[in-house]
Amino acid sequence: MKRPTIADIARRAGVSKGAVSYALNGQPGVSEATRKRILSIAQEIGFNANSAARALSGARARAVGLTLSRPARLLGIEPWFMGLISGFEAELGERSYALTLQVVTSPEAEVEVYRRWWGERRIDGVIVTDTREDDIRIPVLEEIQLPAVVIGGPGDTGSIPQIWSDDAGAMTEAVRYLVALGHHRIARVSGVPGLLHSQNRTKAFEEVCASLGLDDAVTIPADYTGEEGSRATRRLLIGGDRPTAIIYDNDVMAVAGLAVAQEMGLSVPGDLSIVAWDDSPLCSLVHPPLTALSRDIAAYGAQAARELLNAIDGNKVGNAEAGRVHLTPRGSTAPPR
Amino acid sequence: MKRPTIADIARRAGVSKGAVSYALNGQPGVSEATRKRILSIAQEIGFNANSAARALSGARARAVGLTLSRPARLLGIEPWFMGLISGFEAELGERSYALTLQVVTSPEAEVEVYRRWWGERRIDGVIVTDTREDDIRIPVLEEIQLPAVVIGGPGDTGSIPQIWSDDAGAMTEAVRYLVALGHHRIARVSGVPGLLHSQNRTKAFEEVCASLGLDDAVTIPADYTGEEGSRATRRLLIGGDRPTAIIYDNDVMAVAGLAVAQEMGLSVPGDLSIVAWDDSPLCSLVHPPLTALSRDIAAYGAQAARELLNAIDGNKVGNAEAGRVHLTPRGSTAPPR
């Protein structure tokens, strides 16, 4: 089936291609009457501008890219990315931008994807997640001048704007809450240590624990998977001086930790309190439901998409703070027995 | 920064644009020596074909589309889609096709997305999930002749090929297993009733239960969310003649069901056995780990992507069966007390 083009509209309206283009794009150069006529014809025959033609003539590709860099088995279960994606879509859909996805296995592969996307002019910008210290992606993005927005921080992302969240403040809130309940031995199971936000959280955790006089505050590094979460939890719980509360860096590890406690015959929250970072339906799904540090991930994604579209439009975009993280107390935290 | 084009290569190689195009695409019409020279120049200057130009000149857009049609809060937690996406990527990446994603809220919106994508020539084909009886998307896809592959079935998808899985066989296996353990009162919590595979499973469940003489086999419809899973489970467990085993149509509802049982003081698997359909890390994460009907979702996705690329290449593609579903027994099933 033949797709309608602006030439078809032009013929039916009795004007030139150029006039149709002006009319459809809201440019001056056609009268209101003609514009209306053209728009109604376009509507009637179901016209959609060919994205390739549009992209080719110097305009935008009207697509943004996102790479998913976690191992496949984790991607599925962690609600984080899907939450982000929903958020992006809300913004992108409104301006009919498409979202192009690519699963990558390493930062090097990710850089290659960026270079290829740029070379192919397939996308107008990218959203970068999981930043590391001295991230190799930053200089490449700066070199090829691909509009980008970093999700995460605060941290050094060169000239690329970041949408950061106040992880330090949230960590402080969580630890203070546990201490107020009466906990003294608080441990933490972190995500991949190389990631900037793991480092931010670790630093904040150590600082607040020190300021509150909790000396044996330990962070065990893990990798966000359930298996590592279980292992780290076992390590913490078999010790003689086991913690009475554990803060996990994601929901999946927290749920795994809960299962380990139950399997060891420990009662949650009686013997062990659990706090999950990044709330998700998963947290309220288990028994007892998990106290969590919540934030609106979709809104976070939407904000990032907005800033990216802004950058693509050539506007100057600065760093911005995402919505606040707040503590949602549920059944997994209580005073220690 | 200026991106290299074939004209740049042509100039440096001292040949015409046409020759470069032939050389890069492995077409006949250039000598081996010239081809090698052109390829090495392309390599050297980091040439990537402009996808828009390529798509415009009648060729492929080199992208396929996928719509996500579940509510956002469920998308995140259900590993199913992410598993599929990983599988697609494995195939698509190899042939450097991009994957374009769109979150939709209704079948009508989804149809609109297909029409727009098609009009924009943004994609070469789509992967369709969550088919319903008399699915409104099928006739539209047939009308606009957009290459497509349906994930799910068996069922009527007109001329669109489907990758189906033997849900009936798997259901039979699960019920037989529970009966062999000694269960007589088996219930089921299903996904959205309108979906084809819910119907297939319900039919299979009723048939196998009838053939085994289990009269009170009941299916409670839900919608894949944890809340509905909890509600359905409560309804089943407060009755006088409560089931000793429940089969859930996804992992999320099964985990929710487990939490409800624990909250009601029932022991799993002592008082209640639980089987989850579609295994995921989530199932082995909780305590006790859930017996599940497993299949390789990523492989399923990869197969679908392969067939779609085949269809895009203009080959005739027929229905195909995906890898088998098998029962993975874990700690949530045992003989009833």
Place this chain on the structure above:
DNA sequence: TCCCACAACTTACCCGGTTCAGTGATATGG
């Protein structure tokens, strides 16, 4: 009455690949 400004268009070329119809040079066959 003439000139100019301006709105409302049209014309024509651009973007960067793909592809088809030629064109010369060389090889093959009778």
Place this chain on the structure above:
DNA sequence: CCATATCACTGAACCGGGTAAGTTGTGGGA
């Protein structure tokens, strides 16, 4: 030795929108 086939390439049209530059036609001001 000439006709013909084949190879290796060139040139130009084309895909479908975007847009700068050019062309009408109209009205207003001097």
